[in-house]
Amino acid sequence: xxxxxxxxxxxxxxxxxRELKATRALSLVGxxxxxxLLARIGWVPRLFLPAPSDVVSEAVEMVVSGELFIHxxxxxxxxxxxxxxxxxxxxxVGVAVGxxxxxxxxxxxxxxxxxxxxxxxxxxxxxxWLGIGEPSKVAVIALGVFFPMAINTFTGVxxxxxxxxxxxxxxxxxxxxxxxxxxxxxxLPMIFAGLKLGAGTxxxxxxxxxxxxxxxGVGFLILxxxxxxxxxxxxxxxxxxxxxxxxSHWFLNWMERAVIPWRHT
Amino acid sequence: xxxxxxxxxxAVLAGVSxxxxxxxxxxxxxxxxxxxxxxxxxGVEKGFFKAVGVEPELVxxxxxxxxxxxxxxxxxxxxxxxxxAALYNIVLQGEKLWIVADKGREWPGYPLVGxxxxxxxWDQGLRSVKDLKGKRIGITTLGSTFHFHLGNILExxxxxxxxxxxxxxxxxxSTVEALKGKQVDAIMVPQPFPGAAEAQGFGKILAWAGxxxxxxxATVFYSKGFAADRERAVNFMKGYVRASRYYHDxxxxxxxxxxxxxxxxxxxxxxxxxxTGAKPEIIKIGFPYQDxxxxxxxQDIDKQMKWWVGHGFMKSVIPLKEIVDTSYIEAAIQAVKE
Numbered sequence: 109x110x111x112x113x114x115x116x117x118x119x120x121x122x123x124x125x126r127e128l129k130a131t132r133a134l135s136l137v138g139x140x141x142x143x144x145l146l147a148r149i150g151w152v153p154r155l156f157l158p159a160p161s162d163v164v165s166e167a168v169e170m171v172v173s174g175e176l177f178i179h180x181x182x183x184x185x186x187x188x189x190x191x192x193x194x195x196x197x198x199x200x201v202g203v204a205v206g207x208x209x210x211x212x213x214x215x216x217x218x219x220x221x222x223x224x225x226x227x228x229x230x231x232x233x234x235x236x237w238l239g240i241g242e243p244s245k246v247a248v249i250a251l252g253v254f255f256p257m258a259i260n261t262f263t264g265v266x267x268x269x270x271x272x273x274x275x276x277x278x279x280x281x282x283x284x285x286x287x288x289x290x291x292x293x294x295x296l297p298m299i300f301a302g303l304k305l306g307a308g309t310x311x312x313x314x315x316x317x318x319x320x321x322x323x324x325g326v327g328f329l330i331l332x333x334x335x336x337x338x339x340x341x342x343x344x345x346x347x348x349x350x351x352x353x354x355x356s357h358w359f360l361n362w363m364e365r366a367v368i369p370w371r372h373t
Numbered sequence: 374x375x376x377x378x379x380x381x382x383x384a385v386l387a388g389v390s391x392x393x394x395x396x397x398x399x400x401x402x403x404x405x406x407x408x409x410x411x412x413x414x415x416g417v418e419k420g421f422f423k424a425v426g427v428e429p430e431l432v433x434x435x436x437x438x439x440x441x442x443x444x445x446x447x448x449x450x451x452x453x454x455x456x457x458a459a460l461y462n463i464v465l466q467g468e469k470l471w472i473v474a475d476k477g478r479e480w481p482g483y484p485l486v487g488x489x490x491x492x493x494x495w496d497q498g499l500r501s502v503k504d505l506k507g508k509r510i511g512i513t514t515l516g517s518t519f520h521f522h523l524g525n526i527l528e529x530x531x532x533x534x535x536x537x538x539x540x541x542x543x544x545x546x547s548t549v550e551a552l553k554g555k556q557v558d559a560i561m562v563p564q565p566f567p568g569a570a571e572a573q574g575f576g577k578i579l580a581w582a583g584x585x586x587x588x589x590x591a592t593v594f595y596s597k598g599f600a601a602d603r604e605r606a607v608n609f610m611k612g613y614v615r616a617s618r619y620y621h622d623x624x625x626x627x628x629x630x631x632x633x634x635x636x637x638x639x640x641x642x643x644x645x646x647x648x649t650g651a652k653p654e655i656i657k658i659g660f661p662y663q664d665x666x667x668x669x670x671x672q673d674i675d676k677q678m679k680w681w682v683g684h685g686f687m688k689s690v691i692p693l694k695e696i697v698d699t700s701y702i703e704a705a706i707q708a709v710k711e
Contacts, residue, residue: 155445155466240540240556321540321556332541335438335514336686337445337459339466 202261
């Protein structure tokens, strides 16, 4: 007797998550189209919500005149400096606190006490200490990046597999060798998570910092356009900020893959 | 969108409350708590507006530009404040509003906005606008009346805006604080700030800006809807003309360069002090000049727009007949007898 084939329905199919790539793209395009339509038929005054087409042509104009690059340039310098200082200091402190018990005893309570302070609240104080020039802007970004970096690095170092550490030591590795070759690499995923958190904070603080006494920058562009009621320019600034956010995320993801090839995320 | 929501709200409110009719006469007027708003305060306090059947409801703002924005958004019907690049840009982007009357000029001999310098720089011999070259000058925002005024003063002295470093500090108090903390070398702020800074000793008044460059700094402007309601709009002006004359005769009359306080001088000082929250002694330092009948310097509006366009703050000049309408004030001047 031949076995009768019983087609079995996969009852977990509803759990399957389809990709729906086209829908993803359409949702964004649809939103922009709806927005354009609303502006075109005049339901919403253009002054309050400029049409996307106007925003694009304004952006093109600003690119041609070079205005956009001036703002973008000075913002990127502030971001890069603040981010680099904050990230390096954060990693350094995180490793020290995670490895040396004296550093942990000194550092943990200090970090716990200062971490919850909203960094924007420190801006006026930083201006008093460092003046209204560039240093206070870079400092506030660096501070914002420092904390997630320090905490994540510390956690990453702490969670290094003790077996790996012991193996390294039994093969004759010294203290520095263990930090460099075992602890740091195993903390890398956590460090990258910290970098991503820091990138978001950095953008937020950049805009806040650029709203006081600067001549250029994306935050300045937004505030200045709102002072002049140039709403189309204001929208260009907001779009540039959102692009900066997306690009920094992509860049960090790419770097993560390059630096941690053994862990594809 | 905001307008739609506002309309919906009004409809709902009118549906549930029968008293909405009584509120109809109220006119929302956006003003700043500054000495330069005195004619409006006088009109409200002396009942000049009520006498012609309009009841103003004062809405206080922190800066001039948001008043124009609120007007365009339909939240207020009348604005009475400085002319900023924002106001012109609103009209340029298709939201109509009408500049209808004078509400204060920068005028020689009438202190309004002062150029304040750090005490130490003054002691080191900084005495003229030319000496400001290369200095950091704090103002509230770019595109503000102060920015316009500073640029024109510098240009009159043969300098350019680019010869100084303009530092926008957002609010008037923070601008004063920046001078105090030596973050900037000089600032431009309106009375009573310059007087107070000199009294405290950290600043020195280099000059009153109106002595260096007179212009039509502040005006009364109407929203499109209010301007269309011709009768109410003219009535509001009738009250305003009476208030303006009262204000003028009380505090602005001069003979041989010296102020001659009118019979109602103290009353106007008291009213201004009450609404601005400043001490009467500080109010007495000076009132800004304005035309006795509230007539505008119409050509100056055109000059202002040309300057903003020339410095990249506006895209093009708006034809005067699309932004200025003097017919309301003229009708009111005819109607209000001395």
